[in-house]
Amino acid sequence: MTTAPSPLRSGTAARQAPGAGAARGTTPGGTGRGPWLRRLTPYLFLLVPVALLLVLTYLPVANMFWYSVTDWDGLDKVKNFVGPDNYVEVFTEPDNLRVFYVSLYYFVASFVQMALALYFATILSFKVRLKNLWKGILFFPYLINGVAIGLIFLNFLKPGGGLDTVLLATGLDALVQQWTGDPDVANYSLAAVSVWRYMGLNFVMFLGAIQSIDGQIYEAAELDGANRWHQFRHIIAPSIKPILGLSFILAISGSLSVFEIPYVMTGGGNGTETFVIRTVWMAFNRGMVGLASAMAVILLIIVLLVTWVQRRVVPDEEVDLT
Amino acid sequence: MFLHQRRARLAVASTAVGVLALVGACSSDGAGDAEESQSGEPSGEITVLTWRTDLVEDGTFDEYVETFKAAYPEVTDVKVEGITDYEGEVRTRMNTSNYGDVLAIPGSVTPDQLGQFFEPLGEFDEMSQEYRWIADKTYEGLSYGIPVVGNVQGIVYNTAVWEAAGIEDFPTTPDEFLDDLQTIKDSADGVVPLYTNYKDAWPLSQWDGARGAVTANPDYVNEMTGTDAPWSEDTDTGVIDGLIYDVVAQGLTEADPTTTNWEESKRLLGTGEVATMVLGSWAIPQMQDAAEAAGASREDIGYMPFPAQVDGTFHAVAGGDYNLGINVNSENKVTARAWIDWFNNESGFSESQVGLSPRVDGEVPEALASFVDEVELITMNPAPEGKESLFADIDTASGIVTTDPKYRQQIVDDARSGDRTKQQVFDDLNEAWAAGRADVGA
Numbered sequence: 001m002t003t004a005p006s007p008l009r010s011g012t013a014a015r016q017a018p019g020a021g022a023a024r025g026t027t028p029g030g031t032g033r034g035p036w037l038r039r040l041t042p043y044l045f046l047l048v049p050v051a052l053l054l055v056l057t058y059l060p061v062a063n064m065f066w067y068s069v070t071d072w073d074g075l076d077k078v079k080n081f082v083g084p085d086n087y088v089e090v091f092t093e094p095d096n097l098r099v100f101y102v103s104l105y106y107f108v109a110s111f112v113q114m115a116l117a118l119y120f121a122t123i124l125s126f127k128v129r130l131k132n133l134w135k136g137i138l139f140f141p142y143l144i145n146g147v148a149i150g151l152i153f154l155n156f157l158k159p160g161g162g163l164d165t166v167l168l169a170t171g172l173d174a175l176v177q178q179w180t181g182d183p184d185v186a187n188y189s190l191a192a193v194s195v196w197r198y199m200g201l202n203f204v205m206f207l208g209a210i211q212s213i214d215g216q217i218y219e220a221a222e223l224d225g226a227n228r229w230h231q232f233r234h235i236i237a238p239s240i241k242p243i244l245g246l247s248f249i250l251a252i253s254g255s256l257s258v259f260e261i262p263y264v265m266t267g268g269g270n271g272t273e274t275f276v277i278r279t280v281w282m283a284f285n286r287g288m289v290g291l292a293s294a295m296a297v298i299l300l301i302i303v304l305l306v307t308w309v310q311r312r313v314v315p316d317e318e319v320d321l322t
Numbered sequence: 323m324f325l326h327q328r329r330a331r332l333a334v335a336s337t338a339v340g341v342l343a344l345v346g347a348c349s350s351d352g353a354g355d356a357e358e359s360q361s362g363e364p365s366g367e368i369t370v371l372t373w374r375t376d377l378v379e380d381g382t383f384d385e386y387v388e389t390f391k392a393a394y395p396e397v398t399d400v401k402v403e404g405i406t407d408y409e410g411e412v413r414t415r416m417n418t419s420n421y422g423d424v425l426a427i428p429g430s431v432t433p434d435q436l437g438q439f440f441e442p443l444g445e446f447d448e449m450s451q452e453y454r455w456i457a458d459k460t461y462e463g464l465s466y467g468i469p470v471v472g473n474v475q476g477i478v479y480n481t482a483v484w485e486a487a488g489i490e491d492f493p494t495t496p497d498e499f500l501d502d503l504q505t506i507k508d509s510a511d512g513v514v515p516l517y518t519n520y521k522d523a524w525p526l527s528q529w530d531g532a533r534g535a536v537t538a539n540p541d542y543v544n545e546m547t548g549t550d551a552p553w554s555e556d557t558d559t560g561v562i563d564g565l566i567y568d569v570v571a572q573g574l575t576e577a578d579p580t581t582t583n584w585e586e587s588k589r590l591l592g593t594g595e596v597a598t599m600v601l602g603s604w605a606i607p608q609m610q611d612a613a614e615a616a617g618a619s620r621e622d623i624g625y626m627p628f629p630a631q632v633d634g635t636f637h638a639v640a641g642g643d644y645n646l647g648i649n650v651n652s653e654n655k656v657t658a659r660a661w662i663d664w665f666n667n668e669s670g671f672s673e674s675q676v677g678l679s680p681r682v683d684g685e686v687p688e689a690l691a692s693f694v695d696e697v698e699l700i701t702m703n704p705a706p707e708g709k710e711s712l713f714a715d716i717d718t719a720s721g722i723v724t725t726d727p728k729y730r731q732q733i734v735d736d737a738r739s740g741d742r743t744k745q746q747v748f749d750d751l752n753e754a755w756a757a758g759r760a761d762v763g764a
Contacts, residue, residue, distance in 0.1 A: 075431065181580045186580070
């Protein structure tokens with residue numbers, strides 16, 4: 001993208017050069033290319049990335065829309081057009097709707113996650129010993145692959161695993177239970193793992209926003225007698241409002257598209273099935289690619305809708321602390 | 323501004339051309355040429371896809387390839403690709419023409435699709451003189467695959483644990499089976515009487531192997547397409563899924579099913595921490611290996627029939643494992659065919675897997691001999707002509723998908739939480755099945 005202006009400008013320069021027309025294509029030591037080619041150069045550079053984008057993103061999405069109105073099973077060479085049947089089935093089958101209920105666990109958990117992230121980001125934006133170490137520790141879980149996290153917590157939460165050992169050692173025997181085996185607890189356990197994993201991302205976003213605040217503002221506030229809470233309430237909170245808004249959309253779309261942690265840890269069993277797990281099961285186990293595509297389209301539409309609503313409710317305003 | 327737009331359009335147009343060229347390049351190969359390679363001597367190279375990644379890793383397949391090449395000197399190479407997620411990955415690859423020359427036919431390919439993807443291996447009537455269990459992969463009289471090994475379906479158990487609990491005879495009814503498991507639970511501390519392997523889920527599908535064996539009816543699965551209530555007290559599916567419900571509801575399975583682990587389960591059975599698992603006979607050698615690796619004895623692994631008798635006799639269903647077929651796009655079908663024939667007749671694969679030979683005149687391996695003495699083997703009848711895909715169609719339309727373990731996971735969930743009684747589970751399944759039949763117009 002950034003390369004675009006300079007060849008454009010040199011193209012203009014070439015046109016303005018005296019005698020350029022006569023010497024076109026034969027200038028000794030020159031490029032030997034006509035101005036039309038020069039004007040085209042930036043687009044030639046764009047050709048590869050745009051082609052990749054089209055082939056790997058837009059074409060599959062267009063295909064997905066097409067599959068979603070067929071009864072394709074993922075294999076057959078014939079795809080029969082069935083109209084909106086798949087969409088009707090997504091919304092009429094209770095099992096398909098139940099998965100949205102599971103999303104609520106993750107949605108609520110994402111507020112816990114944002115609160116924790118905000119708390120740590122605020123604390124670490126003030127003077128703290130070993131600041132960078134704490135930052136590293138808090139961000140680290142986000143860097144680990146989701147599948148690895150699933151496997152780690154699988155062993156940590158299993159009966160007699162790490163968590164139970166810790167609880168027994170600290171005398172909290174009463175709390176020991178089947179963390180993923182008890183249907184009343186399973187979703188809380190998985191949502192907690194999700195919080196552990198994604199808090200680092202929120203934390204870094206908040207920290208970045210907080211650190212962009214001019215240090216003099218704090219000094220001025222302190223002179224005026226503001227304590228830490230006042231500083232948070234009147235300086236930090238308003239200045240990171242756009243980031244909070246962004247985190248909120250990510251929380252909604254994220255809680256709808258939860259996948260790898262429950263998939264690795266319970267495989268969607270025991271009432272922990274999420275929308276994406278069900279979509280994947282539909283497509284690859286049940287062999288109903290058409291229906292699964294419709295589910296994917298619906299998820300896409302919901303996410304777009306949420307984003308649009310958020311843009312309306314929280315406009316992209318400039319933060320002005322003065 | 324205007325100029326800008328024109329450029330934008332030009333850019334879009336030129337990329338579109340580029341994309342089309344790319345797409346064209348991708349799809350232009352494959353097909354064609356296929357016809358030329360029908361006859362002649364096996365030569366050149368082929369690619370074989372296999373689900374047995376363990377045998378690829380431990381070098382067993384290298385030996386097979388060497389022996390095969392020695393038999394057919396013209397063959398330059400046999401590339402063996404082991405695929406971990408066999409069903410899923412091969413199914414996706416079958417959307418292209420590049421899915422090897424020889425491969426096991428994925429279970430989810432419906433009979434009417436066989437011809438689209440696989441080369442017919444011969445007439446069913448003719449081939450059935452030589453091979454068993456080829457009816458599954460037969461459509462309109464043409465057979466598309468030959469099973470590599472035959473399995474019988476039953477229950478793997480740890481003989482030491484069962485004997486220590488004082489049980490000497492195979493249980494003959496589901497109730498007796500439940501009593502025996504209870505006895506094991508009471509007599510040995512910490513032993514899990516039956517392990518469901520809920521987390522990995524597919525082992526729950528192994529219970530399907532008892533369909534037909536419970537009532538000794540080789541047409542049971544075909545008859546399911548003709549009834550609105552396959553789940554009841556005395557039908558095969560009702561007995562099987564009812565037993566799963568009872569065994570879980572009575573607390574005779576592992577305490578936390580969501581943390582089961584297939585690889586681990588082999589060791590647990592081998593060392594006697596788990597007494598019983600419902601699995602096909604293919605699992606026997608794997609369990610024996612795991613027992614030995616854990617310091618126990620191979621002899622501890624036994625095999626029993628599903629606890630149900632008809633006229634005082636146990637029955638067990640014998641059927642083919644994965645069927646080898648030839649990619650219809652293959653450019654070397656002669657060699658591919660030679661590999662299949664050689665693999666089934668000369669490789670010794672079925673004996674090494676403690677299975678029955680796919681050949682009609684094949685021998686019974688020693689480890690299964692005593693089982694076969696006590697149990698009458700039955701082979702399920704193929705669907706009548708014209709109805710080959712009916713069962714799969716109803717199954718999918720009903721949303722139950724008996725080939726997928728999910729509905730059994732739900733039964734386990736219900737049995738543990740008590741959310742639904744066994745009768746409610748059956749009612750819901752029957753209702754869905756009836757709706758599926760209505761959808762398909764059966």
